[in-house]
Amino acid sequence: MEEYDYSDVKPLPIETDLQDELCRIMYTEDYKRLMGLARALISLNELSPRALQLTAEIIDVAPAFYTIWNYRFNIVRHMMSESEDTVLYLNKELDWLDEVTLNNPKNYQIWSYRQSLLKLHPSPSFKRELPILKLMIDDDSKNYHVWSYRKWCCLFFSDFQHELAYASDLIETDIYNNSAWTHRMFYWVNAKDVISKVELADELQFIMDKIQLVPQNISPWTYLRGFQELFHDRLQWDSKVVDFATTFIGDVLSLPIGSPEDLPEIESSYALEFLAYHWGADPCTRDNAVKAYSLLAIKYDPIRKNLWHHKINNLN
Amino acid sequence: MSGSLTLLKEKHIRYIESLDTKKHNFEYWLTEHLRLNGIYWGLTALCVLDSPETFVKEEVISFVLSCWDDKYGAFAPFPRHDAHLLTTLSAVQILATYDALDVLGKDRKVRLISFIRGNQLEDGSFQGDRFGEVDTRFVYTALSALSILGELTSEVVDPAVDFVLKCYNFDGGFGLCPNAESHAAQAFTCLGALAIANKLDMLSDDQLEEIGWWLCERQLPEGGLNGRPSKLPDVCYSWWVLSSLAIIGRLDWINYEKLTEFILKCQDEKKGGISDRPENEVDVFHTVFGVAGLSLMGYDNLVPIDPIYCMPKSVTSKFKKYPYK
Numbered sequence: 001m002e003e004y005d006y007s008d009v010k011p012l013p014i015e016t017d018l019q020d021e022l023c024r025i026m027y028t029e030d031y032k033r034l035m036g037l038a039r040a041l042i043s044l045n046e047l048s049p050r051a052l053q054l055t056a057e058i059i060d061v062a063p064a065f066y067t068i069w070n071y072r073f074n075i076v077r078h079m080m081s082e083s084e085d086t087v088l089y090l091n092k093e094l095d096w097l098d099e100v101t102l103n104n105p106k107n108y109q110i111w112s113y114r115q116s117l118l119k120l121h122p123s124p125s126f127k128r129e130l131p132i133l134k135l136m137i138d139d140d141s142k143n144y145h146v147w148s149y150r151k152w153c154c155l156f157f158s159d160f161q162h163e164l165a166y167a168s169d170l171i172e173t174d175i176y177n178n179s180a181w182t183h184r185m186f187y188w189v190n191a192k193d194v195i196s197k198v199e200l201a202d203e204l205q206f207i208m209d210k211i212q213l214v215p216q217n218i219s220p221w222t223y224l225r226g227f228q229e230l231f232h233d234r235l236q237w238d239s240k241v242v243d244f245a246t247t248f249i250g251d252v253l254s255l256p257i258g259s260p261e262d263l264p265e266i267e268s269s270y271a272l273e274f275l276a277y278h279w280g281a282d283p284c285t286r287d288n289a290v291k292a293y294s295l296l297a298i299k300y301d302p303i304r305k306n307l308w309h310h311k312i313n314n315l316n
Numbered sequence: 317m318s319g320s321l322t323l324l325k326e327k328h329i330r331y332i333e334s335l336d337t338k339k340h341n342f343e344y345w346l347t348e349h350l351r352l353n354g355i356y357w358g359l360t361a362l363c364v365l366d367s368p369e370t371f372v373k374e375e376v377i378s379f380v381l382s383c384w385d386d387k388y389g390a391f392a393p394f395p396r397h398d399a400h401l402l403t404t405l406s407a408v409q410i411l412a413t414y415d416a417l418d419v420l421g422k423d424r425k426v427r428l429i430s431f432i433r434g435n436q437l438e439d440g441s442f443q444g445d446r447f448g449e450v451d452t453r454f455v456y457t458a459l460s461a462l463s464i465l466g467e468l469t470s471e472v473v474d475p476a477v478d479f480v481l482k483c484y485n486f487d488g489g490f491g492l493c494p495n496a497e498s499h500a501a502q503a504f505t506c507l508g509a510l511a512i513a514n515k516l517d518m519l520s521d522d523q524l525e526e527i528g529w530w531l532c533e534r535q536l537p538e539g540g541l542n543g544r545p546s547k548l549p550d551v552c553y554s555w556w557v558l559s560s561l562a563i564i565g566r567l568d569w570i571n572y573e574k575l576t577e578f579i580l581k582c583q584d585e586k587k588g589g590i591s592d593r594p595e596n597e598v599d600v601f602h603t604v605f606g607v608a609g610l611s612l613m614g615y616d617n618l619v620p621i622d623p624i625y626c627m628p629k630s631v632t633s634k635f636k637k638y639p640y641k
Contacts, residue, residue: 012396039396062349064349065348065349066349066398066400066444067349067397067398070398142544142547144492144496144497144499147496147497148491148492148493148495148496148497151495151496155495176545176546177546178497178544178545178546178547179497179544182485182487182497182498183497185486186495189486189495217546218533218545218546219545219546222487222545226486226487229486230486303535303536303537303539303571303574304532304533304535304569304571305571306568306569306571307528307529307532307569310569
């Protein structure tokens with residue numbers, strides 16, 4: 001790391017009249033020194049290599065301190081305009097940011113900073129972003145900011161070509177990953193007008209295969225309902241899906257509703273809920289819906305019994 | 317069972333009181349960027365526990381004013397930091413709780429309002445500061461702050477409402493921005509923003525049913541609430557989910573007894589405070605959202621809290637309701 005001279009800068013100290021604990025003093029003093037220098041340089045609006053270096057050191061210690069990100073962005077924008085090769089300069093900044101990103105998976109300033117850099121970049125590339133996105137998701141497959149950033153990239157670059165396969169991979173790895181299921185829906189919403197009959201059928205098969213693997217998993221059931229709603233004008237699978245869902249609830253619908261202990265276990269309460277929702281929409285099957293909701297309230301999802309009673313009241 | 321667990325009110329009050337005396341702690345300096353928010357969380361928890369006098373009012377107000385960023389005309393989390401929407405809301409909430417908004421004075425109030433309005437973008441969303449981090453949290457923050465100041469206008473409200481409605485998802489939840497995955501904290505910021513704007517009627521009955529379903533689906537069999545499907549429970553969702561359900565009038569879709577038990581199990585019985593889940597380290601953030609959640613469920617005569625503003629109802633009942641007459 002390059003050494004810069006800050007001896008001409010008069011630090012603006014943090015106001016404090018407190019004595020530091022001995023064991024903390026070294027670390028704290030160093031941090032205070034950095035912050036004092038930063039405050040001074042910010043107040044002078046110095047946009048220089050040494051100011052840039054200082055922001056890196058502070059981000060290293062306190063990455064959530066947003067003021068320093070603002071300041072760094074101003075420095076980068078200025079130095080970029082003075083550099084001979086803007087693309088090279090910004091790519092170097094992105095390289096630095098990749099390192100910081102890997103060390104700070106929970107930080108979210110990073111992602112809006114990254115968006116600002118890409119907007120500034122004369123020739124931004126989605127391809128360049130894919131490795132860091134992959135590393136971050138490998139590290140935490142439900143990282144909210146990383147997923148949001150990935151979607152932002154798809155829209156920013158108008159490029160969805162990797163998304164369906166990527167969502168499939170993540171679902172293969174963890175079938176409960178709601179972020180991946182949601183991303184899949186994001187893909188279809190954006191492919192709504194170009195989806196083919198074959199793709200529709202394939203997608204239904206994909207959903208059913210995943211539910212078959214783990215029936216008691218809320219994400220694909222919610223996804224199934226959402227997918228049906230999205231393509232309601234082009235789909236006629238009602239009976240196929242209903243028959244499929246029915247395979248997970250045994251024969252409970254034909255049993256008398258007695259005490260919870262007398263009722264058998266079923267493979268999926270979400271299947272029962274899905275069916276209740278479906279049956280409730282048609283007056284001919286309303287009785288089945290009432291029974292399904294009653295079973296949820298009594299036995300299969302009793303923690304939400306007030307919701308199920310509300311649904312029954314609505315049907316009556 | 318919750319019958320054998322009780323809320324350790326006195327311990328929680330002492331825990332919150334102790335926080336600001338830890339200035340020798342390195343953590344204290346690292347969390348400068350959250351200091352004003354922290355004071356709001358602490359004060360609100362104390363209000364719910366009916367012990368606001370634990371903080372010295374004059375000292376808190378004077379600290380709030382020392383966080384004024386004169387360059388941008390709003391509040392920073394700490395003296396000499398940059399102004400930010402989130403901390404500006406905290407400052408306004410603290411002052412309103414103390415019935416002390418007058419200390420702003422006319423000039424500061426005018427600049428504050430223009431700072432908040434100035435951060436609104438063309439699509440109706442808000443950025444947190446001039447750097448441009450955008451999400452529905454900031455829409456809520458801006459509308460809440462303007463509402464507390466009695467300064468909402470249709471120029472601000474209408475596009476903000478449009479933006480919030482775009483964050484509604486197919487599953488009945490709300491995301492951080494359009495297309496983002498549904499998240500319980502975002503349900504609160506979106507529904508809170510709509511409630512403040514008096515625009516909950518923009519949601520259809522079917523949508524309200526779906527939203528209510530998505531929210532109560534967050535309760536796990538063991539009682540706690542999670543923020544997204546298949547994630548672990550966390551006490552802070554006792555606030556984000558319950559307040560959202562309260563706003564749409566479906567609070568009873570949650571099983572109170574089980575959730576109460578979960579929150580009470582997250583208390584530190586020795587030093588006070590509430591953690592995210594049992595056995596973890598406590599902090600003021602989870603403490604306020606734990607007691608606020610209990611207040612919404614009417615637990616043990618806690619001081620009633622307003623689900624829209626996350627402030628005592630006795631304070632918010634004085635706010636002007638939008639649209640202004």
